[in-house]
Amino acid sequence: MGIDSETRGRNVTAVLGPTNTGKTHLAIERMLGHETGMIGLPLRLLAREVYDKIAARTGPDQVALITGEEKIRPEHPRYWVSTVEAMPRDIEVDFLAIDEVQLAADPERGHVFTDRLLHERGRFETLLLGAGTMREAIADLVRGAHFISRPRLSKLTYAGQKKITRLPARTAVVAFSADDVYQIAELIRRQRGGAAVVLGALSPRTRNAQVALYQSGDVDFLVATDAIGMGLNLDINHVAFAGTRKFDGQHHRQLTPAELAQISGRAGRHMNDGTFGVTGDVAPFEQDVVERLETHVFDTVKTLQWRARTLDFSSLDALRDSLRQLPREPRLARARMADDVTALEHVSADREVVALAVGPAAVATLWEVCQIPDYRNISAQNHAELVATLYKFLLGPEGKIPEDWFARQVAFADRTDGDIDTLANRIAHIRTWTFVSNRPDWLTDPSHWQGRTRAIEDRLSDALHERLALRFVDRRTSALMKRLRDKEALAADISDDGAIHVESHYVGRLKGFCFSPDGQAEGIHGKATRHAAAQVLAKELSMRARRVAAAKPDAFRLSRRGRILWRDEEIARLEPGDKGLSPQVIIIADEHLQPADREKVQTRLDSWLTELIGERLKPLVDIAAAEDVTGLARGIAFRLSECFGALKREAVAHEMRSLDQAARAQLRKYGVRFGAFNIYFPPLLKPAAAELIVVLWSLKHASAYGLSLDALPELPRPGLTSFAVDPKAPEPFYRAYGFHVCGPRAIRIDILERLADLIRTLLAWRPSEAAATPPKGSTGDGGFTVTPEMMSILGCSAEEVGHVLRTLGFACERRPLPSAAAPTPPPAAAQPAARPAEAVREPEGGTVAPLAPAAPEMSEAPPADLASPAPTDPLPSHQSAGAPGPEPQPAAVASPEGDTPEQANAAAPEPAFVEIWRPRRRREHRRDENRRRFGRRDGSARPADEQAEGRALADGSAGRRPKQRPRGKNATGRSPRREQPQPAQARTTSSPTQKRGAIDPDSPFAALGALKIALEKRAQDPSTS
Template sequence: MCGHSSGAIGFPLRLLAREVYDRVVRIKGEAQVALITGEERIEPPGARYYCCTAEAMPVQRTHDGGTHSFLALDEAQLGANRERGHIFTDRLLNARGRDETMLLGAATLEPMVRALHPDAEIIKRPRFSTLTHIGPRKLSRLPPRSAIVAFSAEQVYAVAEMLRRFRGGSAVVMGALSPETRNRQVELFQSGEVDYIVATDAIGMGLNLDINHVAFASLTKYDGVRKRRLMPAEMAQIAGRAGRHQRDGTFGTLSGVGKDGGGSGRHDGEPVEFTEEEIHAIEEHRFAPLTRLYWRDSQPRFDSLPVLIGDLESPPENPVLALAPEAIDLAVLKRLAEEPWADQIRGSGNVRRFWEVCRLPDFRQQGADTHSRFVARLWQDLQRGYIGADYAAARISELDNMQGDIHALQGRIAAIRSWAYICQRPDWVLARDEMAARAHAVEAKLSDALHGRLTERFVNRRTAILMKSMGQDASLLAVSLSDEGVLSVEDEPIGAVSGFRFTVDHSASHADRKMLLAAGEKAMPRILSDKVDALIASDMAGVTLEDGGIRWEGQQIASLSAGPSAASARLVPDRQLTQLPDGARAKLVEALEAWLAARMAPLAPLAKLEEASRDPAAGSEARALLLSLIAAHGHMTRQAAGLEHLPKETRPFLRRIGVTFGALDIFATALLKPAPRQLLSKLGADPRPLNSPMIPVIDCSGALPSGYRHAGKQAVRIDIAEKIIRAAHDARGKSARRKFVLDPALAVSTGLTPDSYVYLLGQAGFRRTEGRALAEGASGPPAPDQWEWQPSRGRPSRGKPSGDKSARRPQAGSHRSKDPRATATKPHERTGAPAKKPPRAAPAKPAPNPNSAFAGLADLLR
């Protein structure tokens, strides 16, 4: 066609017309090429080349009013089709080019061409590739790049659903889809995104696809009148999609699939298998020639409706032609001609216009009765002359809805195609170009939405990609890890990597999980090695110490084994690190150990205590005390320490290594700071509650936090409590009287309430006597509270069991001491103050208390 000055080609499908239009535009430019179909019209004023559907092709017209230099009709053998055959027969008989006319079709058309045009030149183009029958194949054994052909929407959907589950999905092509949707689905297959396409027999005409094998899910179809077995020529038309040019193809049947997509493989008693004769005919391209073509008068008279109907039903005079069966347009005409208002349709102009309305295609495929009602309403609207732009815009707007399932979208596409056809007629709609553009835009949006629904339902792109990649070298897989930890293969997520642990995508089906896990594990060594390098390069950013383990990205990557103390805990890599390559694992463990050593610095005082506990020169009693202090994580009460067994000459040694002998507690001051207490909590070594900032005084109504002691309704940090008690003893030492006055400024500055202050000092053996109130009418400051130290009230008598009444705690403010664990040494023994009385002779060493854990530990160390 492009070699002539002008030309036109009629195609059986709008999709094929558009494909060739795009090719001719690339050669001749948009200004010279027109596209005319029932629903779309692109016709530049100077167009010289026309790509059309057979129904819409201009038979004898060009831009200058003459005939086309070249004219062609594709798939001319469709003259034998029951519904559209008369259109192709009319073009075969009447469409002519000025210089050249080409009728393209199957070899079975040759007898008809010779009978109708004896002088026609017959040129045969042999198939360069061969078709080979390979018998039935199960769905799971279909070779890649296969097309499965079915003859009902239900069967198409059933097969596509099975392919989605087992092979990752398929493209879907049916006559009910819009051309745009079919294009998108074909592109899905052609691009290699899926390896299978499920289609009706629409695939056999005009779709040039990269197919290696065609599998028939059925060999019977409903032709509008009855259900019948396909003719060998029809089988070959479909099977011929396999192979291209010099590449051979194969065909066969799909076994194990019934008409509902999952039956026995039989259809109404018919086995889904080719006969020997059919196989031979398809492989050798030998088919029975056509013996007739359907015909209908293409130039009927429009005197009246009965005359028009009579001409359309009149038989042909040529014996090789047969009267076409009643098509949908004639059925609608006959039904509406019986309506009472049809008598008003008079005059050739009105009759011709009415016939053109009746020829509106039934895009909804709902039958003559339903379609005739739509045509009747359209005719009533046209009786006013034109359909108003507002009315057409409103009807188009009603269909501009992308919601719903596949069936709902198909229904809207069929409806919008009807309006696209209506809006193409210049004598039907006002503002034709604008309304046609709107209809086309809505159809495009609906087609995109339908393509999305089909892809969503019938394509599992992830499974399709993995099916192709199974067995490949892991290094060739396009596996990537996003910053959010999503592991993807060619941008399709297959799981997530958290820490160094891979988990399969939770949305994957049970059947897909094993395949996704295998794909992920193939890439894990490389992915995890990269994560190790990135973690070390970031200076271990994001690594935390929690609950006795080392965590990263929400996963525990190492734990800490128990040592003699929390300061000597050893790192134990988690089992998930076994997935790392040996080199990467060694690097990570080394980096974690260095990171842990830096984080353990606040526990250096505890390590110092542990080292001293191993020193034989310390003596068994001091070593036993140190072990008890280490087990208590740096502090314990004097009563629990069992100081009666500790020789006084060992205390200087203990003080030098940071041990403080307080009035109520034995503790290492350095371990009462926030950093070591927080670290002990993170290590899981100290299960007691933690007050993270370790402020001096806190309100405490529940469990006592680590490093604190009770003071009424408050808790005071142990070293602060010692300072307050020491200040009280200093005031007592400066007083020459038994009763003395204390300055509560230090306690108040730490946040202790008066009641908590009395409670704390009561535990240390101090008794308060409230000052006498001023007499009525007297002026001046009130008398201060008087204090005296009564250690016997603060601790139990030696030898008395802990259940003795003298060991019971008094209430805050009582003259009795709150805590029976009072100091066992005099103040001058702690502070170095001169003794007021000569020391008494040392009493005999008491026998060890069998209830003291310290006594048993000391005996063991001896």
């Protein structure tokens, strides 16, 4: 349909105005008032929207949809909805409308809109819809046209610059590249829950799905290119420009105020006011631009793009020449080379194409093929190669595109796997073949391929929509925000494990009295879920508080980290208090727990902790509150409380020397045990009490030793009596657990006292007149050897026991055995293995026996010479009477004094040694005092209760006694002078030196010895008396 310039204005009405003036709605209403009509729209997406509206009113059999890629054409349609490029030229209708006529100035598509504006008319009425900037151009080119100006229905206001994360809901963010769109959508998803995206590269089906996602309220943000400015009617309240420069096909340029107005006008639809602004790195608009956008006053369009309508198809050169024609009317300018002209120029260099393009029909077909859109956005040369290939098929022998070739091309795109870019690329390919299939004479069975390509495009579009939604939309947050925005009641429930679901969406977990939102969601999702879950949290937390307040003591548990657990969930933590036995309970809860409920929980946990400490640490609690413990005993009790029930004896050595029996009785009344090395409460060594003490000690002192409650050293298994210590762990930490650190090993305090009892017996034994059998391990001269029993109770090897003894203040003397008396040392394999540390029986008096079996912690087997100490010869009688021998020389290997040369030679090959342990003596005058600590002079051991009074085993590990002695007789009833060993008198006789220990047969002692033997024989044989 073509008209001359004189009749262009007949029945033409130009309805001009800014966005949101109802121009498109007016055109639809006017068209439905006529018997037939046609409307041309700028976008396929908008054409589909208008088609759906008209089909809903008239029925789908009354309306046709014609676009480059889609054709819905009933048998006898009355109304035609089309894109401007696809408007049928051979159909006459009563009414015709062209929307967005200001696009006639667009460098790329403008010549198409100019052609329709100048030449397409309805028989009775024509509407030209567009911006007010087209008034002068239309008046000059369409003389006689009637103008109608429509004001904007709502107000548009500039809102300034805002961060993307601070944009209001129902905002459209506009960018001008796919990368920018994706980046902004990713940010909005992380911070605000999600966004829909609209790009020119998306298929119409995908764009429709994304727009529907936004329109339904599932997301509150739309990120798009300037495509949304072309007539899309969306529920947008604010438009934010994330860019103001675009690529127009040749270079990047700044958007004009009119173009900014076209996009920002999408905000505030119908009667709702809208706002616009900038975001991201875009500088705020200048005041002049703001005023023009708010008042819709812009520069008029001066020139329209034009291309010759009548083309010469007589030859290829004639066609190219006709496309170079210049306009003859003012305000028209020849359009630059569009994609179709560029493709024609490229294929004109192909000799095969030139040879085929002979005659009007062949040239017309070539021009039609050149008009295939470059959906793939590939290079012009590659697109021209596709055009040449298709043209050669159409001009070939069959005159059609081969079915098998076309099927292979379609199959390449028939896959729905891959990411967003991959799917978008496949959609671009299939859109090309969809366009080709809609040419009725290009394929043998075009209807089949139309359906096939449409189905593939739909599948790809759906898959792309899913990928976009998966990447840019957090559906959980979207659903919650939508319900919250609509002020609808949310269905929420809490499972047994504390998981909270709102509207079947997992939003977080309730742990104790704290709500932990879903960690996979970020930003606004956390706020949304908290708000949505608050309804059920308040009720659930109140119920939990009542359950905690009524819970029995066994419902709670205290962890080693100082946390109170209820149902295996932390509900409180301990913090240091004014006293070690009075820590503070801090409730672990967030703002959802009401103050009244918090108070209930606090009261119950305070009482539970007091009961727990009072039950497990009863001796400490009782002695701290005792009123009958006075004087010096009160000081010892205070020290015990400060040390959580285990006090080193040497730390109070001075006080212990002044503590009389009455004061000690006051402390024993409350369970205090006075040991050789420690003063302690035996019940506090039990695992339950010891673990509680470790927690209380850690609260009070861990930070001073560089420890953290969350990373305390490992504790031994319950039941072990000794273990290798961690060198990095402080000694008080192990003491709090009831262990005494002895060098590389820690010994349980009560087991250490049992070791002291064993050693005390061995040190105290002396040979008597009635030749008694010595205890195993005693040397009879104030020394002892390591026995299997010692290794058994400690759970150590002989070598490890030696390390313990050295730490306790004992010195080792390696004494060679006489060859005649030295037995063959047993091999290492025959050494009595140390029994497991937990195999110790609890002695009388309340020491703690292990509660659970555990494997012994032992090193490798000690050497054979340490495994089974051989018996030694008794010391001379004057030493047996109470005077210790000379100071031991550790590791001495010399032969004992008095050995004959024969004996020395016999032992020379490989002498056997035995390790004799003795208390290390630093001063000579203290030997008698040390002896009294471990036994009586007559060789008998002291009673257990007297031994436990703290006769320290060594000077270095127990408090020293005062130097003063009571005058007169000592505790044994003998004079101190008689008790001291008499120095040997210097002999001046010339008789040979006698062997040490031998009795001179001429001395009176020889006669006494003979009498003693006789008396012993008479005692053994009464018949001789």
